[in-house]
Amino acid sequence: MWTVARYVLANRLRRRQRFPLVLMLEPLLRCNLACAGCGKIQHPAEVLRRQLSPEECFRAADECGAPIVSIPGGEPLLHPQIDQIVGGLVERKKYIYLCTNALLLEESLHKFRPSKYLTLSIHLDGPREEHDRAVCRKGVYDVVVDAIRVALSSGFRVTVNTTLFKGANADRYRGFFDEMTDLGIEGITISPGYQYEKAPDQDHFLRRLETINLFRRLLAGAKRRWKFNQSPLFLEFLQGRWDLECTPWGNPTYNVFGWQRPCYLVDEGYADTFAELLEETDWHNYGHASGNPKCRDCLVHSGHEPTAVTQTFGSLKAMLTTARLMLLGPKRETPPDVLPQPQRAPAEVFEIAPTWQPTEDAENRLHEVHHG
Numbered sequence: 001m002w003t004v005a006r007y008v009l010a011n012r013l014r015r016r017q018r019f020p021l022v023l024m025l026e027p028l029l030r031c032n033l034a035c036a037g038c039g040k041i042q043h044p045a046e047v048l049r050r051q052l053s054p055e056e057c058f059r060a061a062d063e064c065g066a067p068i069v070s071i072p073g074g075e076p077l078l079h080p081q082i083d084q085i086v087g088g089l090v091e092r093k094k095y096i097y098l099c100t101n102a103l104l105l106e107e108s109l110h111k112f113r114p115s116k117y118l119t120l121s122i123h124l125d126g127p128r129e130e131h132d133r134a135v136c137r138k139g140v141y142d143v144v145v146d147a148i149r150v151a152l153s154s155g156f157r158v159t160v161n162t163t164l165f166k167g168a169n170a171d172r173y174r175g176f177f178d179e180m181t182d183l184g185i186e187g188i189t190i191s192p193g194y195q196y197e198k199a200p201d202q203d204h205f206l207r208r209l210e211t212i213n214l215f216r217r218l219l220a221g222a223k224r225r226w227k228f229n230q231s232p233l234f235l236e237f238l239q240g241r242w243d244l245e246c247t248p249w250g251n252p253t254y255n256v257f258g259w260q261r262p263c264y265l266v267d268e269g270y271a272d273t274f275a276e277l278l279e280e281t282d283w284h285n286y287g288h289a290s291g292n293p294k295c296r297d298c299l300v301h302s303g304h305e306p307t308a309v310t311q312t313f314g315s316l317k318a319m320l321t322t323a324r325l326m327l328l329g330p331k332r333e334t335p336p337d338v339l340p341q342p343q344r345a346p347a348e349v350f351e352i353a354p355t356w357q358p359t360e361d362a363e364n365r366l367h368e369v370h371h372g
Contacts, residue, residue, distance in 0.1 A: 003067050003095065004021070004067060004068070004309060005313055007021075007067045008021075008309060008310055008313045008314075009313055012310075012313070012314060018249045018278055018283075019065075019249075020064050020065065020066040020249060020250060020251065020252050020274075020306075021066055021067075021068065021250045021251065021305075021306040021309060021310075022066055022068040022069070022070050022250070022251045022302075022305075022306070023060065023061055023064045023066040023068070023069045023070070023251075023252060023254065024070050024072060024251050024252065024253040024254070024264045024302065025052075025057055025060060025061070025069050025070065025071050025072075025253075025254055025255075026052075026071075026072055026073055026074060026253065026254070026255035026256070027051055027052040027057055027071065027073070027074075027076055027079050027082065027085060027255075028048075028050070028051040028052070028073055028074045028075075028076070028078060028079050028256070029041075029043055029047060029048055029050075029073060029074040029255065029256065030048035030049065030073070030074050030075070030078060031073060031074045031075040031078070031101070032075050032078065032101070032103055032104070033075070033101055033103070033135050033136070033137060033140075034136060035134060035135050035136060036134065036136055036204075037134060037163070037165060037193050037196070037204065037205070038196065040073070040074055047256070048074075050256040051079055051256065052085075052254075052255070052256060053081070054081050054084045054085045054088055057085045057088070057089070058085075058088050058089070058092070060254040060274075061089055061092060061094060062092070063273065063274045063275075064252060064254070064274050066094075066252075067094065067095060068094065068095045068096075068097070069089055069094045069095070069096050069097070070096075070097040070099060070121070070251075071085070071086070071096065071097065071098050071099060072099040073099070075100060075101055075103075075104070076098060076099065076100060077100050077104040077105065077108050078104070082098075082108075082111070083111035083112060086098060086112060086118060087112075089117075090115055090117045090118060093117060094117065095117055095119070096117055096118045096119065097119050097121040097159070098112075098118065098119070098120055098121060099121045099123065099161060100120065100121070100122060100123065101122075101123045101135065101140070101144070102122050102123070102124075102143065102144040102147040102148070103140065103143060103144075103147075105120070105122075105147040105150075105151060106146070106147050106150050109150065109151060109154055109156070112156070114154065114155035114156045114157070116157070118156070118157065119156075119157040119158070119159055119186070120151055120156050120157065120158045120159070121159050121160075121161045121189070122144060122147070122148055122158060122159070122160050122161065122185075123135075123144075123161050124141070124144055124145075124160045124161070124162060124180075125162055125163050125164070125165075126162060126164070126168065126172070126173055126176050127141075127172050127173070127175065127176045127179075128141040128142070130168070130172070130173075131144070134163070134165070145183070148160075148183055148185065149183065152183065152184050152185070157186055158185045158186060159185055159186050159187045159188065159189060159229045160180050160185055160187075160188045160189070161188075161189045162176075162188060162189065162190050162191075163190075163191055163192070163193045164190065164191070164192055164193065164206070164214065164218075165192075165193050165204040165205065165206065166204045166205065166206050166210065167204065168214060168218075170214065170217035170218045173218055174218065177223070177226045178223075178226075181223075181225055181226055181227070185227075186227065186229065187227040187228055187229030187230075188226070188227065188228055188229060189228070189229045189230060189301065190215075190218075190228065190230070190238075191238075191299075191300050191301040191302075192205075192206045192211045192214075192215075192238075192299050192300060193205050193206065193300075194265045194298055194300045195297065196265070205297070206297065207297050208288075208296065208297045208299065211238065211297070211299050212238070212239060212240040212299075215235075215238040215239050216239045216240070219235060219238075219239060219330060222329065222330050224329055230301060230305060230308075231305060231308040231309055231312060231322065232321070232322050232325035232326055232330075233308035233311060233312060233318060233321065233322055233325075234301060234304055234305050234308040235325075235330070236321075236325070236330075237299065237304060237308065238299060242308075242321070244304045244307045244308055244311070245287050245288065245289055245304075245307060246263075246286060246287035246288065246295060246298065246303040246304055246307065247303060247304070247306040247307040247310070248262045248263035248266075248283060248286045248287065248303055249262075249263075249277070249278060249281075249283065250303070250305070250306020250307065250310075251263065251264055251302045251303065251305070251306055252274065252277060254274075257270045258270035258271060258272055259271040259272070259273065259274055259276070259277040261277065261281050262281050262283065262285075262286045263286070263302065263303055264302045264303075265298065265300060265302065265303065266286070266294050266295075287303075
């Protein structure tokens with residue numbers, strides 16, 4: 001927190017209008033799961049075989065300058081040099097969130113050393129049934145929880161990254177928060193899923209007001225022992241109690257194609273350099289206020305968390321609100337406020353697909369990528 005505060009204030013003193021907070025570094029796009037809500041695995045096999053070298057990763061981190069580096073994918077533990085990538089970034093004193101589905105975590109832990117700069121961010125989309133459904137494979141939840149226990153006992157910092165979809169039961173997720181807290185993790189990151197264009201399942205993404213309804217139920221009377229790895233203002237935003245516009249340049253993405261325009265979620269081309277990304281992207285075309293349909297229902301942390309952080313250190317009202325929430329906790333409403341449910345868009349605008357299940361084609365694609 002202190003590192004981020006100094007970084008934000010230093011950039012404000014330099015009067016920089018746009019600066020990154022977290023580099024989203026994707027060293028590869030291939031994965032050992034084919035999740036229904038993810039569009040990454042839908043890339044052609046020749047793309048999924050590509051990967052960044054450690055030197056390319058270091059160059060992107062130096063070029064960007066963000067104090068935090070999140071390493072998603074794909075599944076980063078599939079990268080044969082992921083230990084070199086993490087080690088080099090730790091040497092640069094970047095705070096690393098190594099995002100993993102944890103299927104390979106136990107066998108990979110020996111490659112890393114516990115450090116205050118390294119956090120294992122474990123993909124776990126809720127209780128057992130919900131998570132196994134989200135990743136389209138039974139038994140994954142139990143493997144992940146066992147890996148978390150091993151990582152914690154080995155001295156690693158561990159957080160959980162949870163994405164919620166339509167139909168999520170707030171009471172079951174509150175029980176899930178209890179279970180994760182009892183395990184001893186540092187914190188939980190929660191966010192609604194983003195409607196990736198290539199995701200096989202288009203039926204379970206939340207609309208904007210559906211997200212607010214869900215998170216108001218989820219966080220009503222939140223227990224003080226729950227630790228969320230997010231700013232208090234972002235959690236208020238998820239409940240419709242604080243206005244945040246998207247800062248798409250706050251979490252820039254670098255992957256095998258280059259610097260992704262405009263953000264981690266929307267793919268509209270690539271820039272060769274970070275400076276080109278900042279200077280030549282028409283940022284007014286993105287965010288909820290722009291009217292862009294791709295941004296209409298997005299309340300995802302990767303775009304709005306940077307706004308929450310910069311507001312916290314740039315506004316007296318935001319700073320006082322953050323302090324109040326940290327000291328006193330959120331409002332305790334029983335029952336929570338519930339907003340009207342939104343109307344569905346016409347079928348020609350938003351095509352509703354059936355619940356997606358892993359197909360023989362998806363399994364064949366995974367086998368093709370990994371075994372060539």
